[in-house]
Amino acid sequence: MMLLTCPWCGPRDETEYHYGGQAHVAYPENPSDLSDEEWAEYLFFRDNPKGPFAERWSHSAGCRRWFNVVRDTATYEVLEVYTNADPRPVVGSPAGGSR
Template sequence: MLSIPCPWCGPRDEAEFRYGGQAGVAYPADPGALTDEEWARYLFFRDNPEGPFRERWHHAAGCRRWFDLTRDTATDEILPGGGR
């Protein structure tokens, strides 16, 4: 099991969390102006690197807060420099 360090609650088992996808994906400024292709790209296309990757996590069974962390996708190691 993966131990995820919640910034508010401390390290907890991954079963308490829900994955929120890639961090730093900005919502479109004018979503109504997007073409279908642009909207699909926003909704479905994300980076999929091997190595360090910035992710969003929701502590669903704890404080219920969202936060970002960096995880190495090859090793599942949580890297320093997390954040809220």
């Protein structure tokens, strides 16, 4: 079981949270200008690194707020937890690629 620390509620078991996918994926500036292939890239394709990766999590059984976690995908070690208002931390290799 993984232990995540909600920035507002403190440490809780992972069963209290909901995974929200890759963090820092920017919404397209002009969505109507995108081709079908570009929409597919935005909607369905995400980075899948071995190592540090920035993810979104929601404390669904607690305060219900969203926050970001940098987690090592090979070891499941949580490297950093930060709110959406905080700047993206620099941890090890680039977390989540170039998106």
